Amino acid sequence: MMQGCRVLLGLSGGIAAYKSAELTRLLVKAGAEVRVVMTEGAQAFIAPLTFQALSGNPVHTHLLDPEAEAGMGHIELAKWADLIIIAPASADLMARLAAGMADDLMTTLCLATEASVLLAPAMNQAMWRHPATQKNARTLQTYGYTLLGPDQGEQACGDTGPGRMLEASAIFALLQSHRDESSSPVSNTQTQKPLQGRTVTLTAGPTREAVDPVRYISNHSSGKMGYALAEAARDAGARVNLISGPVQIQAPEGVNLVQVNSACDMLEASLQHLPDTDIFIAAAAVADYRPDNAADQKMKKQPGQNELVLRLVQNPDIVATIARHEQRPFTVGFAAETQDVENYAISKLMRKNLDMIIANDVSRSDIGFNSDQNAVTVLWKQAGSADPATPDIGRYQPDQASKTTLARQLITQISDHFLHSNT
Structure with a gap:
């Protein structure tokens, strides 16, 4: 061009x-x-x-x-x-x-x-x-x-x-x-962007699961990838809801920031925005478990007590809940794995009824949770597969890049597949 x-x-x-x-x-x-x-x-x-x-x-x-x-x-x-x-x-x-x-x-x-x-x-x-x-x-x-x-x-x-x-x-x-x-030089205010008029809802960052009023269970997610995706979706013309766990970075201008703490809070906010959502991207690192009963007061160390046992219960699966909802949008998940990354991601893609999944190896320090760089593999179910139970898997693997650059490439992939699924 x-x-x-x-x-x-x-x-x-x-x-x-x-x-x-x-x-x-x-x-x-x-x-x-x-x-x-x-x-x-x-x-x-x-x-x-x-x-x-x-x-x-x-x-x-x-x-x-x-x-x-x-x-x-x-x-x-x-x-x-x-x-x-x-x-x-x-x-x-x-x-x-x-x-x-x-x-x-x-x-x-x-x-x-x-x-x-x-x-x-x-x-x-x-x-x-x-x-x-x-x-x-x-x-x-x-x-x-x-x-x-x-x-x-x-x-x-x-x-x-x-x-x-x-x-x-x-x-x-x-x-x-x-x-x-635009095949002719026109003002970019007249240029139709790929997600113009669409609404993208993203989750980003970690969740915090309270043990007591001063302690919690969480993870190392910085939210950088989710925030970069929110910015890229905005630049692609979308209205963006960014449902974020606690992070130390500033939200992009022009997005609707919804701040939450726990996985249950994040699910509730996701469901509230579901009726208007065209694309749901689950980039948050949601805690799989939470304490069964969070203490109302700070838990004190007891004399002679050498250990503390916490009973954990499973958190709701946010992306699977969205993917199975009757108002289901185009649903994209993330698979942050430390081993056998692609096979685990394909399993999650199938089990959770996702349209796409983005897999990355968080065991690597150069592309892990707090890094500015990332390397991912995008996976999706190919249309027209002979056996729906074991469909052909499409793959896209961009070069390692900054999360900002990678986010733009991912939003292009997501918007292309979303628009194709609606034709």
């Missing part, structure tokens, strides 16, 4: 500018015609000559460059583009775009163009979380701009968190998807 597409690639100041060289290469290889615009800050990190060599076109750096004006002025450049992608998009550039400023070539082009404008934010995690940046991001989305990312993980400054620019390959894939959704 990128063949012949006229892409205007903008770079603002940031260490992530080096990734845009690879993005340029991917675009040119796919047949796109690429012209590059760089701010003064971007040129401090990478030389314009790099992009001239990769794109095969002169790089534009000044609003009133007489040489550029003689060939293609800034208005003509704005009209030329089929789409504009700014990667990296710094906090400063986002603020200036949100304010409607036109004080350099980049911001002037964005005001003057009628093409789709996509931004790949890149900044320190504290800058991204700052209320001013979050407000600017929401404002830009109301203008019709599309934000790609940011990703989470280690940053050049040594911090860890959201704010990393997506990898070039991920941005390229999203540009292809954007181009595929």
Whole structure:
């Protein structure tokens, strides 16, 4: 879909500018015609000559460059583009775009163009979380701009968190998807997103099962994968209900956050949202058992008591309950396993009557509960299998990636299967 597409690639100041060289290469290889615009800050990190060599076109750096004006002025450049992608998009550039400023070539082009404008934010995690940046991001989305990312993980400054620019390959894939959704350059406010008008309900994080008012049984789930899926579903156009156990991360803007503690609370909230739910994704790490009777007061250690015996009872199976409900939505489960991952996941897919299941190995420290990375296998029952009792199993196994990047790929898979099941 990128063949012949006229892409205007903008770079603002940031260490992530080096990734845009690879993005340029991917675009040119796919047949796109690429012209590059760089701010003064971007040129401090990478030389314009790099992009001239990769794109095969002169790089534009000044609003009133007489040489550029003689060939293609800034208005003509704005009209030329089929789409504009700014990667990296710094906090400063986002603020200036949100304010409607036109004080350099980049911001002037964005005001003057009628093409789709996509931004790949890149900044320190504290800058991204700052209320001013979050407000600017929401404002830009109301203008019709599309934000790609940011990703989470280690940053050049040594911090860890959201704010990393997506990898070039991920941005390229999203540009292809954007181009595929619209064969002509239109404002992305007019672009139909795959889950537009649909409602996605997700569970995320751990549950806490009370032993007494100060103690509980829980697990190591951070909620990162579920929260990333909620953000990706929102960006795909869905209305999102995020039913979350206790976590230490901020919910994405624009989703309906429902905070719960126990498995019973999570089931109750899930059932309340079921009538309006089209897709249910059970990403939470729900405790399998809870104490039979939680004490009303803090349990005291008794003299001479060397052990304490707790009687546990089984918690309700949330995803199985949803999958067997008369108002059953398209239901996706997770299988967090430590051994024989795929076989356990297929067993769960069948036993719980799921449409899809996403399996991952939580015994690995690099992709476990608190990691920013993940590697999964998506499994589903193939339609038209000869024996319904032992159907053929479809598989999709994306490369290991950050949970943010992986969430977008998973939502694409889920939406494709959901829409196919409704045709």
